[in-house]
Amino acid sequence: MRRVLEPYLWLLFSGGGVVAALLLPVLVLLFGVLMPLGVLDWPSAAHLAGALEPLPVRVALVAVVALCLFHAAHRIRHTSEELLGLARFDLPIAVVCYGGALGGAAVAAWLLW
Amino acid sequence: MTESIRLEVARYRPGQDAEPVFASYEVPLMPDWAVLDGLTYVKDRLDGTLSFRWSCRMGICGSCGMTVNGEPRLTCGTFLTEYGDGPVRIEPLKGFPVIRDLVVDIEDFLAKLSSVRPWLVRGGEELPLTAEYAQTPAQLDAYKQYSMCINCMLCYSACPVYVLDPDFLGPAAIALAQRYNLDSRDMDDRFDVLSQEDAVWGCTFVGECTNACPKHVDPAEAIQRYKLTAALRSVLPWSRR
Amino acid sequence: MIDVLIVGGGGAGLRAALAVAETDPSLTVAVLSKVYPMRSHTVSAEGGAAAVIGAGDSLDEHCYDTISGGDWLCDQDAVEAFVAEAPRELIQLEHWGCPWSREPDGRVAVRPFGGMKRQRTWYAADKTGFHLLHTLFQTTLKYPDIVRYDEWYVTQLIVDDGRVHGVVAVEMRTGRVEAIPARTVILATGGCGRAFPFTTNATIKTGDGMALAYRAGAPLKDMEFVQYHPTGLPFTGILITEAARAEGGWLINKDGYRYLQDYDLGRPTPAPKLRSMELGPRDRLSQAFVHEQRKGRTADTPYGPVVYLDLRHLGEDKIDARIPFVRELCRSYQNLDPATDLIPVRPVVHYMMGGVHTDLDGATPVAGLYAAGETACVSINGANRLGSNSLPEILVFGRRAGIAAAEFARTHREGEPPAVRSQGDDERRRLTRAREGRANGERVAVLREEMQHTLEGAAGIYRGGDVLAKAAGTLAELCERALEARADDTSAVFNTEMINLLELRAMLDVARTIVACALNRQESRGAHQRTDFPVRDDGAFLAHSLVHRAPDGTPSVGLLPVTITRWPPGERVYGRD
């Protein structure tokens, strides 16, 4: 079964890697560091909520969340197996990792609708 | 008087040693001696029982790979002077069963190599032996780099995935499969063997294979390129070559 | 029982295996080799492989170049067969995937080479042998029926009643000694450059096949003809391919003078000119070096006198495109860059023109025993091989030997004679003795060095009768001492010390035939130059040397006429036309 899945997982992983690379650093920089430190002012809730309003933005956000989480899930799966020598538990590890990613994406969709 | 340098050489004599032990030898430190020259000096003058493989001593036969101070190296192309005052620690290639001393078992690789069909596959069409298949220099360039592999196994030894999981098809075998895939005369894409959990999908892109390769084959690149090929082929089933 | 057992996994051996597998899949074929096939010495060949393909060239011209290059000692029927089949073989390699260098329109490219009147040398950059060997090896993987015995060392041919029945071999990994029965055996074990101290040859080139055949009663031929390549790196002996000169490199002495013009090799021109100056034949170039040295015009290094190969005027781009391996080798092993520095070079033992005497199908006088490749002497190389003739030779005659052996195996279906077992048992006892610890003999390396220096001193570029006679005695005595050589290693597993000892004994046998043949040939021809007989003597010596092993182990040399078909002996002319 996994032979069939691997190429798809890898595509999701790679896509997620690109999206995470392009978007995440600036987002943590703004919301996680500069605004909490007071270097920049927090935008108003209304402004941000307004930015989230258009349908395409919401769809894109769900996609971004899903891809980034898939990226993380894929790497965590492989690295944990390599670091800890857990290759024989690949199936449960994979289920947990990718399941987590799917769950995250579902949460995002639920929040945005 | 010539200076000397100490070699610390891993010895494993089956039946005698339960696991490798180190033996120390002093050899002359000559400016143009490779590590291999140090080892042949030991064998010729100090201790005839030391076993290791070598042949061409010009970096092309691929038999003299060993672990030198922790790194996989071709010993005929690694100079003693690189190691200052020494000592130089010489061990068999990591990741392979040790037959004796510095000699490792590479049968596993040969089986893997055969499995990727490393020969030109022509779907029925064959020209008579009076004419060659045309191939432009650019078409040659498309695979040339991957045809440079000397099967020295340094990349396998450097790859943590292979060392942890010997079922992984591994860098050189995949690079050689790509050497044929990208050859304009070849008509196969070896998807059945390469797009496997233990084949390209087993590689997590550590990239050490490429760092270790003495012939600049860049197996890491070969593998990542095939991942893209295989992924596209899976998503777009009509995109077979 | 194996139908065709091939000893040697180099170009000749693998080509033979493919010939059998492709012509008659019902036969069992095995390749037995002391190293993994892709480690064989064919891997080191750099420059290229000659075969007529193109406009402006002809088979006759390739024949003529080969025959005159060989100083009329080639068998001309063999040369004609070789030249006619070489193009087909190189195209076959192309069809198997060999990455030959190409012209912009996609056809195979050719380059000039020493002693060749036309551009006919196919090349895969300057790793021709490497690509050729890996292509052959990988193609054999297509045939799971080709059984491989990797890292098995053959110690003896099993011969009974004038016919070969198999071999005795040691599996290096376990030390197991086995008698392997076979209907035919093809020796494809390569040359024996390692019998000399300074050589381009890999450490595995120890003349085993020649010694095996010789001990089994098959004669060796033309052993006195040892090729010195003019351009080896001084310490390692690593070869700087002739392609470097073909692409336009110059040989200069310590004063920067292109000295070859003083030795009847033509006038210097800026661009390379075929069959002239640096593109003269190897024997003449190596001899010129000795004269330069006597005139004090070579430079001194810790590893002996050198001249220089100058590639600087070719420029970085051409060097990288055509001879990248030369640059890689110079950088890694000599710490210099040919784009900006001169390369120190000196003549180095490179190739054995002689070998096991065979007919055009590789058959030796022992029934069922064949030989091909550098270990054989079909006699296309005569007194001096032309560069880039050896790779096509191993293909053409590897294939021919394969087909002939297959035919022999098909028509000789008898079972295994008792000799297989009994000779196997005897050999096992002998080998056990070779491995028994002997703490007080001389080390293999000491004996080997003495042999190498004896041989170089007597059978180098120039030879003299008295030195040769003395060397014959020294070598005979070394053979005795080798029987009592010291053995530190008593282990069965991967005992390379024992293999080295067996290789030494093989080289000693071969060395004795070289000296005996050189002593017998009282003339100078090609690579064999006698100081006491400085001219060619067609009246007495337009003949091959044929050397048999006498029962007491001494070589006995006779002569065999050369086959002349269309090219009567003439003067060798280079650089004058």
Place this chain on the structure above:
Amino acid sequence: MTAPYVRGRDRLWFARSRRYTIFVLRELTSVFVAWTVAFLLLMIAALTGGGYAGFVALAGQPWMIAVNVVALAATCFHAITFLNLAPKATVVRLDGWRVPAWMIQGGNHSAWLLVSAVVAYVVLRSP
């Protein structure tokens, strides 16, 4: 007995060379990628469900800032390595000429800067 020696699993392989360690660190950035996404989800939850002020207060906690500084470093490391490695999988040939890796990498990094600027602009432009 002539059995070959097989070395046991090396539990500390990733500490054996600096390059292995860097590889493992690169892989572990994915934990922070996941964290960053979670953090942003928290914010979205606050925006859509009310409680934005609470989120702002939480984000201002010193430990939270510390975690996010690490996350910033990790995501940047991820971005640099990921964008640099991309040319390995995508060999671009124009007319037989292979586009060199540095050009592809340069293109990727420019895209990264551009996207970051656009995001910052959208977030920060005055309402």
